[in-house]
Amino acid sequence: MKKIILIITAMLAYGATQAQTQWHTIEEAANAKIGAKFYLVDFYTDWCGYCKKMDRETFSNTTVAKLLNRYFYPVKFNAESSKNFIWFGQNYKGASGRNRVHEFARGVKGYPTTVLYRADGSVFQAIPGYSPASDYIIILWYFASGDYQKYPFDRYQQIFDKEIRPSMEKALKD
DSSP states (O other), rough: HHHHHHHHHHHHHHHHHSSSOOOOOOOHHHHOOOOTEEEEEEEEOOHHHHHHHHIIITSHHHHHHHHHHEEEEEEEEETTTOOOOEETTEEEEEBBTTSSSSSGGGTTTTTSEEEEEEEOOOOOEEEOOOOOOHHHHHHHHHHHHHHGTTTHHHHHHHIIIIIIIIHHHHHHOO
């Protein structure tokens, strides 16, 4: 019995030390002042298998969570939501009846899709599809570090582990 309690305590302590993404709603994002960060909106649907896989395998990764929390304003948005809201002065109507897609998600071609928005609410970059944590870390740091201004993404992927990752890891420790 003591072993079981010790194991459960260790598991709870381990889980408590793992970083978790602090997701916001679109309504919170519309009223937030984010400074130089990007809004990072995860467009998903309840029926999307790859969206669930992204939640389970990518967004639960400790490094991904640290990057999202520190360098972005992470938002979860159900593309089939029926809620109306205002985003930077524009009214968006929720999905209803035959129209199963929220107006805010109209430009999204598939799920999951990550869209980066500038602090003024304008679209900066769309990243369609599922990404494993190892790839998503590269994508996040590419934008968080400003390296998108220095390198084409193909080149960045090639040099990431050897030249870029050490500075990212150092930044995440600070």
